[in-house]
Amino acid sequence: MKLECSRSILATAFGAVGAVIPTRTPKPILQNVKLQVAGGKVTLIGTDSEIAIRYDVPEAICQGSGEALLPNRRVSDILRELRDDRVTLHIEADAVRVCGERSEFRLPVSDPAEYPPVAAFDDQDYFTIPGKTLRDMIRRTIFATDPESSRYALGGILFEFGADKLSLVATDSRRLALMHAPMAKQGNAVVPSAPPVIPSKTMSLLERTIPDNDDPVHIAIHHPNDVLFKTSNATIFSRLVEGRFPRYQDVIPKSHDVAIELLAGQFHSVVRQAQIVTNEESRGVDFKFSDGVLLLSSQAADIGTSKIEMPISYSGSELLIRFDPRFISDFLKVLPPEMQVSLKLSTEEDPGVLMTDDGYTYVIMPLSRDG
Numbered sequence: 001m002k003l004e005c006s007r008s009i010l011a012t013a014f015g016a017v018g019a020v021i022p023t024r025t026p027k028p029i030l031q032n033v034k035l036q037v038a039g040g041k042v043t044l045i046g047t048d049s050e051i052a053i054r055y056d057v058p059e060a061i062c063q064g065s066g067e068a069l070l071p072n073r074r075v076s077d078i079l080r081e082l083r084d085d086r087v088t089l090h091i092e093a094d095a096v097r098v099c100g101e102r103s104e105f106r107l108p109v110s111d112p113a114e115y116p117p118v119a120a121f122d123d124q125d126y127f128t129i130p131g132k133t134l135r136d137m138i139r140r141t142i143f144a145t146d147p148e149s150s151r152y153a154l155g156g157i158l159f160e161f162g163a164d165k166l167s168l169v170a171t172d173s174r175r176l177a178l179m180h181a182p183m184a185k186q187g188n189a190v191v192p193s194a195p196p197v198i199p200s201k202t203m204s205l206l207e208r209t210i211p212d213n214d215d216p217v218h219i220a221i222h223h224p225n226d227v228l229f230k231t232s233n234a235t236i237f238s239r240l241v242e243g244r245f246p247r248y249q250d251v252i253p254k255s256h257d258v259a260i261e262l263l264a265g266q267f268h269s270v271v272r273q274a275q276i277v278t279n280e281e282s283r284g285v286d287f288k289f290s291d292g293v294l295l296l297s298s299q300a301a302d303i304g305t306s307k308i309e310m311p312i313s314y315s316g317s318e319l320l321i322r323f324d325p326r327f328i329s330d331f332l333k334v335l336p337p338e339m340q341v342s343l344k345l346s347t348e349e350d351p352g353v354l355m356t357d358d359g360y361t362y363v364i365m366p367l368s369r370d371g
Helices: 007-018 072-081 131-139 200-209 264-275 325-332
Strands: 002-006 032-038 041-047 051-057 061-063 066-071 086-091 095-099 104-108 126-130 156-161 165-171 175-182 184-186 197-199 216-222 226-230 234-239 258-263 285-290 293-300 304-311 319-323 340-345 352-355 360-364
Touching (some): 002 007, 007 032, 007 041, 007 051, 007 072, 032 072, 051 200, 066 072, 066 104, 072 095, 072 104, 126 131, 131 165, 131 175, 131 200, 156 200, 156 216, 175 325, 197 200, 200 234, 258 264, 264 285, 264 293, 264 304, 319 325
Antiparallel strands (some): 002 061, 002 086, 051 234, 095 104, 156 165, 175 360, 216 226, 258 340, 285 293, 340 352, 352 360
């Protein structure tokens, strides 16, 4: 069996599949990438038993058909270091030869029959959403997860399906990110009675494999255990996060006293400036809202102080509230600089809410000003 392909395209494919390959495992077979060639199509497969991916390699020229297990780390290193535009893989019974114009590497291979099966997407009933939309939804929520938490199911993103809307929710108990967008059904897709929580690692992998276009992503929920995603070039299988997701609706304030319109890029700039004079012991920045001016001030022992002003369209009673600037920066950096943001506040003890007009809501808990 022989395969010829663009080196950069093959390296990208190995990079995507390699994201799920475990570096340490009691099952060394999982440190390989499975290569499948059938019907003129080349597919790379990887799994760590909890998450799996099938990635179709575009524009590959192949001779013959069959399967082989390739050592992921060695092949990835070769593809990264070679400078040739194209590479050729010769698959033999006990080895693979990776050849460039002036280079040749011969690596031993394992028996593909020993590799665990990885599901393909053959569902007839599923949900669809434009790929670019889903990619933006993941980017705007994944940073608010807490993969280290043993409390609730904070290590993933909640997928809440409505009749024609999908909402993604993530929280680490200090902030909450929510975004919703239109969604469609195919076949007899049934809205899950219990919204699934999908691991942040799976979401990161999915975001990487969604092309920069509006090709739809297919979503099939297999309750209570797993989910399948299909993009234009990949299928991703994942176990669901166990545990209960908190009632996020209770966290979002139902009303507010003040609403201030801000430009994302300008606001992000002053937040980053205020963040310079903070440290692990003194992370808080005071946000003081008064007529026409937002004043950000911070101080930290052995570092110094800062005061940054920004003109705002606000007139009303003075309001002083302390936030962790990192959390506000996380929200702003996933937005276009020209996007309008609405900041809604009540008192220094109530959560602040940042919203955009495209279905994105972000709730951030204030820090105590005592001491």
